[in-house]
Amino acid sequence: KAGVTQTPRYLIKTRGQQVTLSCSPISGHRSVSWYQQTPGQGLQFLFEYFSETQRNKGNFPGRFSGRQFSNSRSEMNVSTLELGDSALYLCASSLPGLGGGETQYFGPGTRLLVL
Amino acid sequence: DQQVKQNSPSLSVQEGRISILNCDYTNSMFDYFLWYKKYPAEGPTFLISISSIKDKNEDGRFTVFLNKSAKHLSLHIVPSQPGDSAVYFCAASDSNTPLVFGKGTRLSVIA
Numbered sequence: 001k002a003g004v005t006q007t008p009r010y011l012i013k014t015r016g017q018q019v020t021l022s023c024s025p026i027s028g029h030r031s032v033s034w035y036q037q038t039p040g041q042g043l044q045f046l047f048e049y050f051s052e053t054q055r056n057k058g059n060f061p062g063r064f065s066g067r068q069f070s071n072s073r074s075e076m077n078v079s080t081l082e083l084g085d086s087a088l089y090l091c092a093s094s095l096p097g098l099g100g101g102e103t104q105y106f107g108p109g110t111r112l113l114v115l
Numbered sequence: 116d117q118q119v120k121q122n123s124p125s126l127s128v129q130e131g132r133i134s135i136l137n138c139d140y141t142n143s144m145f146d147y148f149l150w151y152k153k154y155p156a157e158g159p160t161f162l163i164s165i166s167s168i169k170d171k172n173e174d175g176r177f178t179v180f181l182n183k184s185a186k187h188l189s190l191h192i193v194p195s196q197p198g199d200s201a202v203y204f205c206a207a208s209d210s211n212t213p214l215v216f217g218k219g220t221r222l223s224v225i226a
Contacts, residue, residue, distance in 0.1 A: 004158070033213060042218035043159070043204065056213045090158050103149060104214060106158035 002027065004093050004107035012113045018079040021110045025072050025093030031055075032074040033104060034066060037088040046089075049074055078112075086114045118142045119207050121217035130226045134192040138205030138217055141186065145207040149214070150179060150190045153202045162203075163190070195224045 005024045013019050025032050033056075034046040045058035049068035066076040072093075078085055088111050092104035120139045128134045136150075146167040151159035165172040165179045165188070172179050178191045192199055205217040 006158075035216075040218065043216040045213050045215070048213050058213075088156075092158075102147075102208075103161055103164055105161060106151075108158045109156075111156065 004091055004105055006089075006091050006107040006110050008110060009108065010111045010113075012115065013081050014115050015081055015083060017081050018077065019081060019112060020075055020077045021089055021091075021112075023074045023076075023091030023093075023107060025074070025091075026105055029093035029095055029105075030072050031094045031102065032068055032072065033092045033094075034074070034076050035090045035092065036060075037090060037109075038086075043090065046076065081114045083114050086112060088112075116141075117217075118145075119205055119215045119217040121203075121205055121220045123220050124218075125221040125223070127223045127225060128195045130197055130224055131194045134190075134195045134199065134222055134224065136190040136192075136203050136205075136220050136222065138188050138190075139186060140188075140207050142207070142209070142215075143186065144209040144211075145215075146210065147208050148179070148181060148188050149206045150177075151204045151206065151216075152199075153204060153219070159204055192222075195222075197224050197226050200224045 007022045031050045033048040035043040048056040052068045063079045068074045088109045090109045092106045094102035094104045149164040150162045153159040163177045181188045202219040202221050204219045206214040208214045
């Protein structure tokens with residue numbers, strides 16, 4: 001079974017631009033979560049989608065948004081990029097569940113650099 | 116408020132010896148715990164999990180221990196191998212919340 005895929009793998013943008021990242025979950029997985037990883041901060045939860053609906057949201061500004069399509073693929077968008085948005089963005093998928101007790105499987109991440 | 120804490124940012128262990136990585140949590144509602152391993156520029160890889168109804172789960176060289184009264188879990192790797200050198204993340208969840216991750220512990224296994 002193919003793993004979680006993320007595109008693009010690397011991205012360079014300038015301040016003020018916007019960016020869209022894509023994630024394809026493992027086949028059969030309907031829950032997709034997004035995380036931001038910066039040095040020394042661990043993985044910070046952005047949001048989770050299940051059946052095209054946002055089920056949970058982390059403490060990030062409204063510049064960060066996402067969506068999920070009927071085939072469970074997900075995109076996240078960051079508008080008006082800031083230097084501090086430079087990070088590794090990770091997508092994870094899991095089997096349908098109640099929101100807890102699920103093992104999440106991660107993609108390789110998209111490395112975003114904002115100049 | 117950090118609900119999941121990994122107090123050791125780094126750990127060095129001799130090849131062949133036991134590696135013990137520790138994790139503490141504050142939320143008594145957490146009922147599912149996981150360990151992930153991460154290499155640079157890659158996504159985390161799931162290693163092992165444990166439900167709160169158990170106190171130990173073993174998978175090959177990896178064993179996770181859960182002490183609910185102390186709100187503490189640990190990952191034992193034995194014997195440690197150079198390929199185990201990576202950052203290890205502890206994560207926890209309850210039935211209503213997404214996974215909460217610790218900040219990670221960098222394990223170096225020295226040959």
